[in-house]
Amino acid sequence: MKISPQLDKILGKAWSDIPLDRQDCRYLLTIDERSYESGVLRAAAASIIRSKNDNSAIILGQVGVDVTPCPGGCKFCTFGEDHTQFEEIHLSDEELEEKIADFCKYDDLYGLYLMTMHEYDLDRYLQIVRKAKSLAPKTTQIWANVGDSSLDALKEIRKAGVTGIYHVCRIGEGVDTKLDPKDRVQTMRNALDAGLELYTCCEPIGPEHTVDQLVDNIFIGVEMGITQHAAMRRVAVPGAPLAKYGQISELRLAHIVATISLCSVTVPTMAYMGVHEPNELSYLAGANIITAESGANPRDCQSDTSKNRGMDMARSRKMVFECGFDYLRRGDESKIPMNIEYLIKTDSLI
Numbered sequence: 001m002k003i004s005p006q007l008d009k010i011l012g013k014a015w016s017d018i019p020l021d022r023q024d025c026r027y028l029l030t031i032d033e034r035s036y037e038s039g040v041l042r043a044a045a046a047s048i049i050r051s052k053n054d055n056s057a058i059i060l061g062q063v064g065v066d067v068t069p070c071p072g073g074c075k076f077c078t079f080g081e082d083h084t085q086f087e088e089i090h091l092s093d094e095e096l097e098e099k100i101a102d103f104c105k106y107d108d109l110y111g112l113y114l115m116t117m118h119e120y121d122l123d124r125y126l127q128i129v130r131k132a133k134s135l136a137p138k139t140t141q142i143w144a145n146v147g148d149s150s151l152d153a154l155k156e157i158r159k160a161g162v163t164g165i166y167h168v169c170r171i172g173e174g175v176d177t178k179l180d181p182k183d184r185v186q187t188m189r190n191a192l193d194a195g196l197e198l199y200t201c202c203e204p205i206g207p208e209h210t211v212d213q214l215v216d217n218i219f220i221g222v223e224m225g226i227t228q229h230a231a232m233r234r235v236a237v238p239g240a241p242l243a244k245y246g247q248i249s250e251l252r253l254a255h256i257v258a259t260i261s262l263c264s265v266t267v268p269t270m271a272y273m274g275v276h277e278p279n280e281l282s283y284l285a286g287a288n289i290i291t292a293e294s295g296a297n298p299r300d301c302q303s304d305t306s307k308n309r310g311m312d313m314a315r316s317r318k319m320v321f322e323c324g325f326d327y328l329r330r331g332d333e334s335k336i337p338m339n340i341e342y343l344i345k346t347d348s349l350i
C-alpha cells in the first residue's frame with residue numbers, strides 16, 4: 001500500500017534531519033490516527049528517535065510537594081481553586097525522604113520533579129530542593145515544576161541544584177485558565193536565561209481542540225530551544241469543568257506524540273520525548289520518557305496518585321522492557337541494559 005506523496009516527502013525530511021515546519025506539522029495532524037498512514041508515521045517517529053540514543057528510555061519521578069487551592073484556576077485541573085475537593089497538603093521532610101528512598105532504591109531514576117502550585121513559597125521550595133539534592137543519588141537530576149517565576153527566582157532555584165524546569169503555555173491559556181499566556185512564555189524565557197534546561201509539553205489536549213491550536217502550541221516549544229517536548233491528553237477528571245468534553249484516545253495521543261517527535265528532533269538541545277500519561281502506543285511512536293508519580297497529581301482526585309492513576313517505578317521499568325527499549329538511562333546518561341534479569345533484580349517482573 002502506498003502513502004501520500006506529501007507524507008512521503010515529510011518523512012524524507014525527517015529521516016534527513018531537515019526541520020519540519022508548521023505546514024508539515026499541520027499535515028501530519030490531519031491524518032486519521034486509525035489509518036495505515038498513521039501507522040507509518042508512528043513507526044517512523046519511533047525509529048528516528050530511537051536511532052538517536054541507542055534505543056534508550058528514561059524514568060522520571062514526580063513528587064507533589066505542596067497542594068493548596070490553586071489561583072491558576074485551570075478548568076481541567078483538580079487543584080483549581082473554584083472546584084477543588086483537595087485538602088491542603090504539605091509534604092513533610094520525612095515524607096520527602098521516604099519518597100526519594102522509594103524512587104531511587106535501585107539508582108535508576110533519571111530525574112526527580114518537585115511539583116508545587118502556581119503560587120509557592122520560594123524559601124520553602126529552595127529548602128526542599130536542597131534536601132532532595134542531598135538525599136538523591138548523584139545520578140538523579142533534580143527538576144522543578146513550579147508556577148510563573150521571575151528570572152531571579154529561577155536563578156536561585158538553579159543555584160539550589162535544579163537542572164531544568166517543566167513549564168508550559170497551555171492550549172487555551174487565559175481562557176480555560178486564569179493565567180496570562182505572556183507570563184507563561186516569559187517564565188520559559190526566564191528559565192533559559194537562568195541557565196536551566198526547559199521541558200515543555202503540548203497540553204492539555206482535548207477532543208475539541210483544532211489542528212491549528214495544536215500546531216501553535218507545539219511550536220512554542222520547538223522555537224524556544226527545549227531539552228524535552230511531550231504531549232499530554234486532558235483527563236476527564238470528575239468535577240473538573242472541562243470534563244464534559246471527554247478525552248481523546250491513546251491512539252490519537254500516540255499520533256500526536258509521533259508528530260511532535262518529528263517536529264522536535266532537529267532542535268539542537270532536544271534530548272527526550274515525553275507523554276502523559278504513560279502508554280505503550282506512544283512509546284511505539286517516539287516517546288521515551290516514563291513519569292512515575294507519587295503524592296498529588298493534577299489529573300487525579302486521589303491525594304496519592306501512585307495508588308490510582310500514577311505509575312510506580314516497578315511498573316515503569318516493566319513498560320520500558322515491554323516497549324522494546326534496550327537501555328534505561330540514569331541522569332548522568334550512563335546506560336543500564338534493560339532485560340529480564342534487570343526486572344527480576346529490581347522487583348519489577350510484575
Ligand code: SF4
Nearest residue numbers: 070072073074077118
Ligand atoms: S494546572 Fe497548575 S496552575 Fe493550573 S490550577 Fe492546576 S496546579 Fe494550578
